[in-house]
Amino acid sequence: MAGQEIERLIQLMAKLPGLGPRSARRAVLQLIKKRDGLMRPLAEAMSAAAAAVRPCSTCGNLDALDPCAICADPARDPSVVVVVEEVGDLWALERAGAHRGRYHVLGGTLSALDGIGPDDLNIEPLIGRVAAGTVREVVLATNATVEGQTTAHYLMDRLQPLGVQVTGLAHGVPVGGELDYLDDGTLSAALKARRPF
Amino acid sequence: MHWQDQGIILGARRHGETAGIVSILTREHGRHHGLARGIAGKRLRGVVEPGNRVACAWSGRLADHLGIWSLELDRAHAAAVLDDPLRLAGVAAATAMVEACLPEREAHPALYEALAILLDAIADGAASWPFVYVRFELGLLSELGFGLDLSACAVTGATQGLTHVSPRSGRAVTEEAGLPYAAKLLRLPSFLASGRGGPPANDSQRDLADGLVLSAFFLEQRVFPAAGQALPPARGRLVDRLLGAGAAVGVVTRP
Numbered sequence: 487m488a489g490q491e492i493e494r495l496i497q498l499m500a501k502l503p504g505l506g507p508r509s510a511r512r513a514v515l516q517l518i519k520k521r522d523g524l525m526r527p528l529a530e531a532m533s534a535a536a537a538a539v540r541p542c543s544t545c546g547n548l549d550a551l552d553p554c555a556i557c558a559d560p561a562r563d564p565s566v567v568v569v570v571e572e573v574g575d576l577w578a579l580e581r582a583g584a585h586r587g588r589y590h591v592l593g594g595t596l597s598a599l600d601g602i603g604p605d606d607l608n609i610e611p612l613i614g615r616v617a618a619g620t621v622r623e624v625v626l627a628t629n630a631t632v633e634g635q636t637t638a639h640y641l642m643d644r645l646q647p648l649g650v651q652v653t654g655l656a657h658g659v660p661v662g663g664e665l666d667y668l669d670d671g672t673l674s675a676a677l678k679a680r681r682p683f
Numbered sequence: 684m685h686w687q688d689q690g691i692i693l694g695a696r697r698h699g700e701t702a703g704i705v706s707i708l709t710r711e712h713g714r715h716h717g718l719a720r721g722i723a724g725k726r727l728r729g730v731v732e733p734g735n736r737v738a739c740a741w742s743g744r745l746a747d748h749l750g751i752w753s754l755e756l757d758r759a760h761a762a763a764v765l766d767d768p769l770r771l772a773g774v775a776a777a778t779a780m781v782e783a784c785l786p787e788r789e790a791h792p793a794l795y796e797a798l799a800i801l802l803d804a805i806a807d808g809a810a811s812w813p814f815v816y817v818r819f820e821l822g823l824l825s826e827l828g829f830g831l832d833l834s835a836c837a838v839t840g841a842t843q844g845l846t847h848v849s850p851r852s853g854r855a856v857t858e859e860a861g862l863p864y865a866a867k868l869l870r871l872p873s874f875l876a877s878g879r880g881g882p883p884a885n886d887s888q889r890d891l892a893d894g895l896v897l898s899a900f901f902l903e904q905r906v907f908p909a910a911g912q913a914l915p916p917a918r919g920r921l922v923d924r925l926l927g928a929g930a931a932v933g934v935v936t937r938p
Contacts, residue, residue: 503700504700596916596920598694598733598775598778598779598782598783598915598916598917599694599695599696599706599779599782600696601916603916630765631732631761632732632733632734632761632765632771632774632775635765635766635771636771636772636775636917636920639768639771639772640920642768643768654766657765657766669728669729669730669756669759669762670729670756670758670759670762671729671732671759671761671762671763672729672762674759674762674763675762675765675766678766
């Protein structure tokens with residue numbers, strides 16, 4: 487139906503999250519219609535990002551700078567490090583604006599099913615950062631899943647001998663959550679983590 | 684095709700943005716895979732976690748298709764143990780062992796029951812769950828056709844005083860009968876010895892270590908080579924937590 491170049495573009499776009507073949511086709515059509523206003527700037531931006539963006543050698547965040555903008559920011563507290571599974575989790579915490587310290591991206595979790603062990607994750611650099619002595623608290627912000635918490639407990643075992651304070655995110659009722667609609671696991675976790683009011 | 688069953692989630696791999704290929708040990712249909720839609724959504728997010736017991740319905744046009752799961756949570760074992768590293772390691776190890784060595788689509792109702800009992804014991808915080816775990820692994824061996832005979836001495840036929848297991852035959856022996864081969868034999872923990880039921884002995888940590896060595900030895904020798912794999916790392920992490928860091932290495936390499 488379309489030329490080879492267009493079909494290739496549609497195929498590639500369809501691999502992006504949120505886009506199926508039909509929506510990729512619509513997106514490509516829109517790009518072609520706005521060739522100068524959208525397509526060329528997008529292609530240049532993608533090319534520049536592909537050339538420049540690298541994982542930060544300190545924390546694993548993605549940035550064109552190394553160390554990344556967060557690690558290089560002197561206004562951020564270097565003594566509190568939040569450990570997350572993926573860069574997307576770091577971005578979520580940054581969106582919330584709740585943390586003004588540093589981060590560490592593991593790049594995944596320990597997984598029995600996928601055969602991912604500690605050596606496959608960005609754990610040794612974290613141990614090195616903590617052993618260097620500037621970190622006072624490590625916040626384990628892995629997901630509340632079996633794999634996420636298995637990874638958190640493993641990290642706890644590795645970090646404890648270094649004498650650093652290790653904390654974890656609370657599990658429980660989300661803001662705006664109604665008890666009637668919560669699953670059993672969340673409810674029991676919330677009840678277990680109750681605190682003086 | 685359509686069937687309904689009870690099942691225990693063994694694991695899931697993301698497929699696309701919101702779906703996942705979920706592996707479930709079902710009571711009547713064995714270890715079975717299927718596609719579950721919306722596992723990243725609110726309704727299923729907490730359901731598709733290893734160890735959770737679910738009511739499941741599988742449907743597919745043909746029996747050998749991947750098929751589609753419809754899942755409803757029955758008991759959230761995973762959520763009950765998330766903040767306890769030892770019990771979490773128990774759930775992860777048990778589900779990883781089943782996922783690693785049980786063939787697909789082969790019914791093992793007894794093993795399903797054993798896993799369900801183990802997970803209930805872990806979630807309820809029963810003090811004896813590590814011993815139940817060892818029995819579960821021996822049950823796994825038995826279901827795969829490599830069961831140990833711990834009922835009587837392989838040499839004398841005695842049913843009392845059993846203290847060791849032959850690594851070759853998987854049969855129990857008494858201390859006297861096994862004396863010439865003592866260095867080669869595996870120790871039989873008292874909680875597994877025939878006619879010695881009831882609570883674990885005083886030296887329960889040693890018994891537990893002996894039990895884990897015993898099951899690991901036969902799993903490594905008889906099950907995992909055929910599957911072309913090694914014991915799952917999740918089991919090693921459980922052994923480390925139960926017996927102390929580094930213990931897993933000793934457990935899987937003895938005798």
